[in-house]
Amino acid sequence: MNDTPLRVIPLGGLGEIGRNMMALEYGNDIVVIDAGVMFPEEGMLGIDFVIPDITYLVENVDRVKAILITHGHEDHIGALPYVLQELDVPVYASRLTHGLITVKLREHKLLADSRLNVIEPHEPFSIGKLKVEFFRVCHSIPDAMGVAIRTPLGTVIHTGDFKIDHTPVDGKSTDFTSLARIVDEGALLLCSDSTYAEVEGYTLSEQLVGETLDRVIGDADGRVMVATFASLISRMQQVIDAAVKYDRKVTVVGRSMVNNVKMARNMGYLQVPDDVIIPMVEARRLADHNVLILATGAQGEPTSALVRIANGDHQDVEIVEGDTVIISASPIPGNETLVSRTIDNLLRQGAKVLYSRIAMVHVHGHASREELKLMLGLVKPKFFVPIHGEFRHLMAHAAIAESTGVERQNIFVLEDGDVLALEEERGEVVDDVPAGYVYVDGNRRWGTESTVLDERRRLSRDGVVILTVTMDRASGELLKTPELTSRGFVDTLETDEIFEKASDVVQKALEKKARKDAEWGQVEIEVRREVARYLHDETGIRPLILTQIELI
């Protein structure tokens, strides 16, 4: 009988999309799986991104032995620069993922101090009492892996993000053979990707997208422009293959796309014949039907190449009648409006536009319900923890697990920070650790207890009015007429008149007071209240009012 429980501690990615991080802890050994960012949701005004709270890891830094990275998407590697500043721990990742992490750490000037290790699937290695072995999975970026961790209590399988594609572009399928070998003696725990646990059936193969791209690019009379994710290297391969087939040269537009094409070619992840990729200046000299433009902006990102082209303000590319634009991606939740606007603007400019709602130009990178059943059926875990997804996705995945035979009391729908302690025969949530959002803005970070976002929301709704009152400290006499100024309150054509009257309101409010004896704090509150009331009566709007009482 083994008395040490295995502790499973999600620190991000449960009940939310992104910010993926999980700690597995057995005795003195803690391994961390992934260290991702979350992109700001609606209401997270001005935030650059959100990272996990790693207080627990920092407090137990002596026991944290390694960070294992499943693949190179931002929601799995983006927090590394922040995490590695506080935890000097080796990082293990596949070759491409390693390349992407290297770029990121170099940008943050952290590369020299980091311990990065390239690890290939099926190279087992030990971390304390734990044995780690990665296995290959398909996802919307090459070199994605799941991870198997053998513990004294049994084997843990963490799928990372995955789908099952029997005809992937790079020929590397999710490796069920190895997974079957790994779980041959049974698995203690499966942690599996829940992102598409609501979606019936199977996720279609990349091959179908390739066929559509081939047909559309082959049929187009004019220029073709394809926008996709800069990390979706297999999609770029399909586009480039079709371009070569139909005698088009390829121009790459958008910084991240240019960088990734270059890196993927150098590392051998993208096969491009010589002379196919040409600069824009050369493409301009070719006939339209010999040109294909590969661009960023498939999510409608405001500063991306595609959006600037759609808005007619890109320096090099202007849409002309006869252009075909393929948006080879589907909108990430929250980006729907941005993507729709981009499509509309491309149509306005005269392009023919194909997008995922009306054409088979994208498949996503996550397993649908039948694939999730296949994973559950293969691994046959005693315990199950759905990971990666909003709460309803986790719940849907939990129901799938139960339907495949995992016992209900062995399924744990956790939230970030829950500490699940597993013994050989039973599990229980025994504790919780800090796991709230940590907001990153500029070089600052703050937690959910901060008022910064509340203040920004307030400012964003009704603007700000600044009232300046200058008085003689001794006599309480006004030295100047009270002045008001504003931003984001009402149209500037109207403020002069409104503020003139508001200034009168302030003067009257001050006259009411026995100013000499007044508590200045109290006077300020009352003046602000009077002004707030007047402005609301006058406009129906409640700006944030900041009062500056200058006592001279």
Add this chain to the structure above:
Amino acid sequence: MNDTPLRVIPLGGLGEIGRNMMALEYGNDIVVIDAGVMFPEEGMLGIDFVIPDITYLVENVDRVKAILITHGHEDHIGALPYVLQELDVPVYASRLTHGLITVKLREHKLLADSRLNVIEPHEPFSIGKLKVEFFRVCHSIPDAMGVAIRTPLGTVIHTGDFKIDHTPVDGKSTDFTSLARIVDEGALLLCSDSTYAEVEGYTLSEQLVGETLDRVIGDADGRVMVATFASLISRMQQVIDAAVKYDRKVTVVGRSMVNNVKMARNMGYLQVPDDVIIPMVEARRLADHNVLILATGAQGEPTSALVRIANGDHQDVEIVEGDTVIISASPIPGNETLVSRTIDNLLRQGAKVLYSRIAMVHVHGHASREELKLMLGLVKPKFFVPIHGEFRHLMAHAAIAESTGVERQNIFVLEDGDVLALEEERGEVVDDVPAGYVYVDGNRRWGTESTVLDERRRLSRDGVVILTVTMDRASGELLKTPELTSRGFVDTLETDEIFEKASDVVQKALEKKARKDAEWGQVEIEVRREVARYLHDETGIRPLILTQIELI
């Protein structure tokens, strides 16, 4: 030969969702169809809603003879209080629509001065040289109508929002018989609803939703809660029918739902046996399986009943294990995140939740592609103008029209403000009139040229810093240490130290100047620039900086 063209002037609803309004003009007669609001999109910070610009109508007020309203949704009637303040024109609407408009105008204290007329389908009436006849259509609110306008050049058919449902809840189908009679001699122009022009096939019947609701409500062991649109009276009827069948009493929660149930019962649009609707206080005394709660909040509106219940802060209703919640609606574009959060929070509280993505609990109110073809095939118009929808919907609908035989040069994808002049055999866009967004916030309105929204966006991203410098006007001596205060900039724990240093920066910047002779405007600009640079270097954030230089 008739020399007067028919002018078709969309003033809202083309290239966007909502804010529907169109003017038809023949000689001295202008009729307006609908007067709706648009709900603010992402980036329209703090705006209550957006209304059409009616400058053109106001300038031609002598010729504006009537406003025809197709149905009672906000995106078709919501701008009436603003329009009727500037245009004293009779309004024609069906009985239910009239009831909803009456409530709205009473709230705005405009009812006494308005000329509202109830009009039923197939009651032709004349407006100058134009003959108007409404015809019944199905939509997600009772008493919806399309409108036929006979002009000396031919008949114009405007569908309003519509779908084809052969088994609607109220038994009133889209009236093709009458429409066939009206267009018997051919139609000049069809203006048809494009909202779902991207969606293949047919929109399913409300009957299927009724069957799901019946099954789910019948099978539930505990309480059932149904959230839907307050105007979707047929859905409420289905829910109430199922409640009666399975011996549940109904409690209505949420102000707009309570009001609409009451009005719909009084006007005979909702059939409810006596004693079925009971107050919450009585429902609390019943067994869970005898209770059904009908609530607002199907769009995740933050102050709605359902959202407060989901967040655990509703005064009367708390989710308990065994509750079933049905969200009988699909998210309107832009509301996806709010709806998702609501579902997640209901699941966290322990409810079983059914929503449109995973269960057949909603069908929408607009025609899909095959229905649009049916409408085109029946009306066989010479000219076609797709209406209601974002630009890609209009383009998709234009392609459908062409596929059904409308000649390409007779199809006009217009944008708001375009003036399409139709003669008997040809049409041309001849002009454009003001038709931009008019933002309503509180009791203020402003146009797109205003900087208010830009300022709010700026404030929302990085907050605001106010710098106050008090100087002697004559000597230019600082009378006080420069002070800084902020909102929404960085966490307040950090501002003291940052602002102390920033104050030093200001003092140094001022010392550099020959203050006596300085241009104060120039000094202010330079001080602000120095502070901005310091704050950005220190934090990576660029707040809006407001400088108050007080000269005493």
